[in-house]
Structures are given as structure tokens and as C-alpha cells.
Amino acid sequence: MRDIDSLEPLALYIHWPFCLAKCPYCDFNSHVRDVVPEARFATALSRELAYEAARLGRRPLSSIFFGGGTPSLMQPDSVAALIEQATTLFEPVADLEITLEANPTSVETGRLRGFRDAGVNRVSLGVQALDAEALHRLGREHSAGEAVAALELARALFPRISFDLIYARPGQTMAAWQAELDAALALVSDHLSLYQLTIEPGTRYEALHRQGLITLPEDDDAAALYVETASVAARHGLEAYEVSNYARPGAQSRHNLAYWRYQDYAGIGPGAHGRLTLDGRLHATRRHRAPEPWAERVERTGSGQTSETALAPGERAREMLLMGLRLTEGIPAELFAARTGMTLDEALDAEMLRNAIEAGYVAWYGDCLVATAEGRLRLDALLAALVL
Template sequence: MGLALYVHWPFCLAKCPYCDFNSHVRDEIPQARFARALRTELATEAARLGPRPLASIFFGGGTPSLMEPATVAALIDDACRLFPPMPDLEITLEANPTSVELGRLRGFRDAGVNRVSLGVQSLDADALHMLGREHSAPQAVAALEIARAIFPRISFDLIYARPGQSVAAWRAELDQALTLASDHLSLYQLTIEPGTKFEALHRQGLIAMPDQELGAALYEETADVAARHGLLAYEVSNYARPGSESRHNLAYWRYSDYAGIGPGAHGRITLPDADQDGPAIYATRRHRAPEPWADRVERLGHGLTDETRLVAPEPAREMLLMGLRLSEGIDAARFAARTGTALQDAVEPAILEAAIEEDYLRWDGGSLIATSAGRLRLEALLGALVR
């Protein structure tokens, strides 16, 4: 597998009330400074990692569609010069359906982006207002249609389990969205995150979230509607036509190497280890705040603030937590090669036996796989299963 490269653009037009991502609002975005800093950090990281085959590039945020297309083009050119690109290199950029960002889509395609991920979140006007989104429902529909005409591959995000949402309304919304764009869907359950505006509203009793039973019904309805449109659940929150899966995100879930640049970006990188006979997996993290990150890059060539060698059992824990999200599960042979731990040794044997007995997990051809019922209960299951 090649290297997955993540590029974080931290700026947004507004801060959504449910969002706890590393995103920031500025009266004026310092485009030139952050373009230089990202290119500098990319060059520094490439010199450290060496010429590894490049499998994917993902521009995330924040709102990377607020970047100048010329910046995206320069970063793609740099990445393909510094890392030998694989023949089917996937280059994804996240975009929102505002008029400002839609006007740049063709520029991003000309820059080399071949997959766009649209932050639609809802096609319901009231829901968009409640979620604090900057676009309208007609703009969301237009974005899907415009993206379909420009990009060979598109994905879009929807948020479910919203206050007051019904299964019937969700079914109609999904049907409409998947009729417009039926390559790839990323689905996110609305949750109350610490430090967000929604947390304060929830604490005051001004937001009532759906109960667990309704949340499960909405999730199950998604799989049914997506299947009717030819999309299969290949990960807990992601649906795709066969062959349209996100190769970049698969690198995370399969616990492959990925490098992250930009404010707050994380990475998992295999590097030589002087204290061991072979290579080791390192967790990396960049400074989170945008301007201090840029200061560090200008002084040091990078914004790296933490690089930690992962020692047993941490790689096994991480690979279990990520891999059981996939419908393909975890290959036991690859797990042992990647983490240095046998898969059976990384789980609680009594919990594994009980989970298999209850049909939450199964062994299939050397792979440990969470069933549909298991993926519904995955958070609780992993909490008990992983050592």
C-alpha cells in the first residue's frame, strides 16, 4: 500500500454549532502565508520520509474549498514531485455548497482534484438552519448537480439523528440525495460534543436528541435506502458503489501509513527505529492553532509538536478499533505483520467467544469481522473486546 497524504486547511466561513473539528473563522484568510507554510511543511515531511509511493491526497478542514485553486494545484504538483504517484492516485477535496465555493469547483478540477466530497449535511431547510449551515437546500441540490458534471467521482455528507427527525422524512431525504449523486455517502450521527454551542443548548434543555431506538432505526433505514441505489456499507458510516470506496479513508481504517500536514494534523508513519531491529510505527501531531503553527513552520520548517513511537499493545489496539469498522473486517495475518501481535492475543477471549456466540462477530477465512448487528453496537463491543 502507498502513502496517504492529508492536508489540513483550518479556516471556515462560520463555526457550525455542532462542530468540534480544528476549524477557525477569520475576517480575512491569510491565503499566501498559509500556502507557503503548507508547501514548506510538505517538503520537510517528504525529505524525512523518503520517496514512498503516493496513493492518495485528501484536502480536509476546516473548509479547504476556501483555498485558492492555485494553492491546491501547487500542493498537488509538489506532492507528485516529492513522492512517486501511483497510477490511480486519488485526490479528494472537501467543499461546501455555498456560492463562493461552488464557483471554484472547476478550478479545483483543473488543479488535479479528481474526487470532491460535499458537506451537504441535509436537504431540509429547517435542518440546515438548525445546523448553522451557510447554504440553502436549493444550493445543496445545485452543488450535487454541478459536482456531478465536473468530477469523475463525488461523495457527500449527511447528518442524521437530528432533533425532531422521523424515519419517513429521513427516507425521503436520502432518496432525493442519492438520486442526485449515488457514488459515495458518508453518514454522521449528530452528537453533542464538549465545547460546542450545541452542548450549551443541550445543557439548557433547548435541544432534545432522538433516543437510541430511533437513532438505530434511522441508521438501519440508511442501509436499506442506500442498497436500493446500489451503495453498500463498506464501513460503519460510509456507503459506496463497488469500486467507489474512499481509498484515502481506507488507509486509516486498514491502519496503513498516512502523513498529515497543516494545523492540528495527525499521522501514523512507519520509520526506522534505532532502538529496534526493524521499523516502528510513530504517531505524529502538528500544532493545532493556525497562526502559531505557521510561526513554527517559518522558524523550523515544520509544525510538528509530538512524535511518539507506539509500543505494544497500542498498535494492536488502534488497528482493532479502526479495522472492525470495516465490513471486510481485519485480516489476521496482516494484523500480526503490522502490529507484531497475534489478533487472538489482542482481544479478551471470553468477550470474543460471547460476541461470536451472539453473532456480533465472526471469523471468516482468517479475518475477524463485525456483523451488521455487531456494527450497530460497535462502540460498546469494542470497549469490552479490546485489551
């Protein structure tokens, strides 16, 4: 067996699928239940974690991320038990990052101290807006005042803070967005995750949009809001390091960087997926999406996994391109070849790449292929043209 230090660090994602309410724009794997049997699901997560560790071995653990759903609805004791188990089964790195997503309702804010005591050292707050009308339209369960209070308390409790905002909302103006960003970043200026409001299939917003009851800003207006975000963030000391993420130097999300750099990560819980190197091959794993059937599978077999597939070089190359070009640092050619078994030249449409470079959307910086700021602004179209 190889020495632990020679193994690639592992990122661990733990999915808690339950929410207080389903937001009308949300297509995430989240579910509302009148009563959540927390003990059952916490036990199932623990059992599935043990299942993964048994086959992965005692690998270095670089990050733990509690996502959802709304993991801040869990009891801190449940979070503490999973952290203790993960850091026992795997070998935690010295600066292990442990993130928990939380919404700024009064109930969840009241648990933040408990999560800190459980071992969480980074909290990600789903603020989404600091405007009362926007919060109502978005179906959020918290007020603007509760969001501010949560940000202030989190700042006092945790060494690292992130928060989410949604832009390109109905009727949103540039002046209002600038003021909202300034207000939020004045409270917490470590890390910002930014999401454009989109109409997703199967959501309540899709029905409202189809009926003409919701109108989103035009593409050019949305793009202007996005561009302005970088300027406001820069005034607060944050730099864009990924298409939708801004951070102070050293405050980047290490867990999410594992995804974007196409490193190994394990996912447990309903609907969680992973990318794991097993027997020298990279495998894609996925869990059952629905909470109760997932729990039943875990209770029966130890895992809620529904599929595990060894990825071919072309599949690995496509995934690494789709993830890596989101980063401002780009994709190192040597790392790409080592991880995928293909060169960048083999994985890209040569004519499209040449055209994209000439247009200023893509550039080579040393041996790294990078999407420029202009390229990241139109990344979906760029990737569709470039990636074979």
C-alpha cells in the same frame, strides 16, 4: 535503499483549518477569521510538505486528501501548487486519488471547476441536510437549493463524488429521512458518508442541550434511522463498507481506507496527525492545533510538529482494532500480526470475544475477524468490551 515498488504506499492528508462560520455541533479543528492570510498558510503547507518528503523519501503516493475546516475556501491555484509539489516529491500511483472537501455555498461551488483543473478528481460535499429548517438549525451557510445545485455541478465535473449527511437530528422522522436520502442519492449515487448528530463537549449545541433547548432522538429511534439508511442506499446501488460509509463497488474512499486498514499516512497542517513507518517502527505524529502557532513553528523550523512517538505493539494493536472493526471486510489475522507484532488472540479479551461471537456481534470469515451488521450497530460498546 529499497526499490520504490517495495515500499508501502503513502496517503497524504492536508488540513486547511478555516471556515466561514463555526457550526454549533462541530468540535473539529476549524477556525473563523475575519481575514485569512492564504499566501502565508499555503506557503507553510508547502514548506511542511517538503519537510516530510525529505525524511520519508520518494515513497509511492496513493492518495491526497484536502480536509478541514473548509479547504474549498482556498484558491484553486494554491491547491494546484500543493498537488504538483506532492506528486513531484513522492511517486504517484497510476490511479492517484485526490479528494477535496467542499461546502455547497455559491462561492465554493463557483470554484469547483478550478479545483478540477487543479488536479482534484474526487470531491466530498458537506451537504448535511436537504431540509431548509434542518440546515438552519445546523448553522450551515448554504440552502437546500444550493446543495442540489452543487451536487449537480459536481456530477458534471468530477468522475467521483461523495457527500455527507447528518441524521438523528431534532424532530427527524423516518419518512422525512427516507425522502431526504432518496432525493440526495438520486442526484449522486457514488458515495455517502453518514454522521449521527451527537452533543460534543465545548460546542454551542452542548450548552443548548444542557438548557433543554435541543432534544435528540432516543437511541432506538436513531438506530432505526441508521438501519434504514442501508436499505435506501442499497436501492441506489450503494453498499455499506464501513460503519458510516456507503459506496458503489469501486467507489470507496481509498484515502480513508488507508486509515481504517491501518496503513501509513502523513498529515500536514494545523492539528494534523499521521502514522508513519520510520526506521522499521511505526510512529504517531501530531502538529500544533492552533493555526497561527503552527505557522510560526513551520516558519521557524520547517514543521509544525509537536510530538512524534514510536508506538509499542499493544498501542498498535489497539489502534488497528479500533479502526479495522469499523470495516465490513474486517481485519485479516496475518496482516494484523505483521502490522502490530501481536496476534489477534493476544490483543483481545478471550472471554469477551467468545461471548461476542455467540451473540452474533463478531464472526470469523476465513482468517478475518469481522464485526457483523449487529455488531457495527453497537460498535462503541463492543470495542470497549473486546479490546484490551
